[in-house]
Amino acid sequence: MNIYFNQNLIINYKSQSQIARVLTEDWVLNNLYCPKCGYERLTHFPNNTPVGDFYCSKCNNQYELKSKEGIKSTIIPDGAYDTMILRITSMNNPNFLFMTYSDYHVNNLYLIPKHFFTPEIIIKRSPLSVNARRAGWIGCNIDCKKIPLQGFIPIIKNSIILETKNVLKTTQKADGLKKDKIESRGWLFDILNYVNKTKSNIFTIYEIYKYEAELSEKYPNNNNIKAKIRQQLQFLRDKGYIKFIDKGVYAHGWLMDVLDCLNDLNVTFTLDEVYAFEDLLAVKHPENNNIKAKIRQQLQFLRDKGIIVFVGNGVYKRIF
Numbered sequence: 669m670n671i672y673f674n675q676n677l678i679i680n681y682k683s684q685s686q687i688a689r690v691l692t693e694d695w696v697l698n699n700l701y702c703p704k705c706g707y708e709r710l711t712h713f714p715n716n717t718p719v720g721d722f723y724c725s726k727c728n729n730q731y732e733l734k735s736k737e738g739i740k741s742t743i744i745p746d747g748a749y750d751t752m753i754l755r756i757t758s759m760n761n762p763n764f765l766f767m768t769y770s771d772y773h774v775n776n777l778y779l780i781p782k783h784f785f786t787p788e789i790i791i792k793r794s795p796l797s798v799n800a801r802r803a804g805w806i807g808c809n810i811d812c813k814k815i816p817l818q819g820f821i822p823i824i825k826n827s828i829i830l831e832t833k834n835v836l837k838t839t840q841k842a843d844g845l846k847k848d849k850i851e852s853r854g855w856l857f858d859i860l861n862y863v864n865k866t867k868s869n870i871f872t873i874y875e876i877y878k879y880e881a882e883l884s885e886k887y888p889n890n891n892n893i894k895a896k897i898r899q900q901l902q903f904l905r906d907k908g909y910i911k912f913i914d915k916g917v918y919a920h921g922w923l924m925d926v927l928d929c930l931n932d933l934n935v936t937f938t939l940d941e942v943y944a945f946e947d948l949l950a951v952k953h954p955e956n957n958n959i960k961a962k963i964r965q966q967l968q969f970l971r972d973k974g975i976i977v978f979v980g981n982g983v984y985k986r987i988f
């Protein structure tokens with residue numbers, strides 16, 4: 669894989685949108701593997717097929733490519749509103765490949781697996797004016813801010829190609845968040861978004877309970893919101909996205925990952941022993957360039973909270 673577009677293809681094109689489509693689609697065909705199963709190449713659907721842009725001939729996953737020049741935007745314009753809602757509710761929407769590019773190369777490429785789509789992230793646009801060729805047609809935008817962070821799986825990040833095996837691992841983990849019913853997806857992602865919003869990597873169940881009123885407005889038929897919150901947290905815990913520390917206290921993100929490393933060590937351990945997990949943590953956090961500093965920061969936090977103590981001579985002891 670390389671990150672460069674084939675500029676020879678566009679000599680005869682004038683329209684910017686056509687140029688963008690030709691370059692980005694060609695790039696996918698010649699560079700991208702299937703991010704769901706690892707098969708070496710994707711295949712293009714015949715033009716104007718409404719189902720998507722590409723599919724994998726091995727696992728049959730379908731992909732729609734959305735690309736944007738310049739910086740990452742949180743709004744992705746998409747096709748007809750009604751079609752999109754119908755496809756999501758009937759569970760046959762494609763996976764999304766979201767690419768940003770500049771100067772004829774890919775900056776970022778994310779897979780957003782199809783099960784992260786809910787009707788709520790689809791925003792209706794105003795109907796086209798009476799003068800338009802397709803007057804009255806209603807398109808939609810995808811509001812990425814409403815998709816939990818865990819649904820954005822980086823394949824290329826800041827022009828760096830991530831290792832295929834690590835991408836596939838992240839994809840498989842994200843598959844754990846699949847829910848069969850649309851309403852169950854809504855609940856799960858609402859709670860996951862609240863968890864992501866918590867300021868530190870440690871949170872209590874009460875921080876999530878404070879959204880009870882908001883949730884009961886959204887789900888008026890549910891009479892036991894707290895039980896539903898607990899159920900979602902349990903699910904996220906089983907799928908390895910949050911970690912239970914103590915009664916009503918959970919960790920996520922970096923803190924959870926460092927705690928997992930400590931669990932594999934003896935009760936007393938040294939900083940170097942934690943540093944030995946550097947490669948593993950780099951897989952989980954491809955965006956971070958200073959893993960050791962992040963490890964030290966988490967240990968400091970755990971020490972401040974009394975979850976580990978420093979016994980001297982570079983040796984720590986865990987209290988859990």
Ligand SMILES: [Zn+2]
Pocket residue numbers: 702703704705706707724725726727728729
């Ligand atoms: Zn595949």
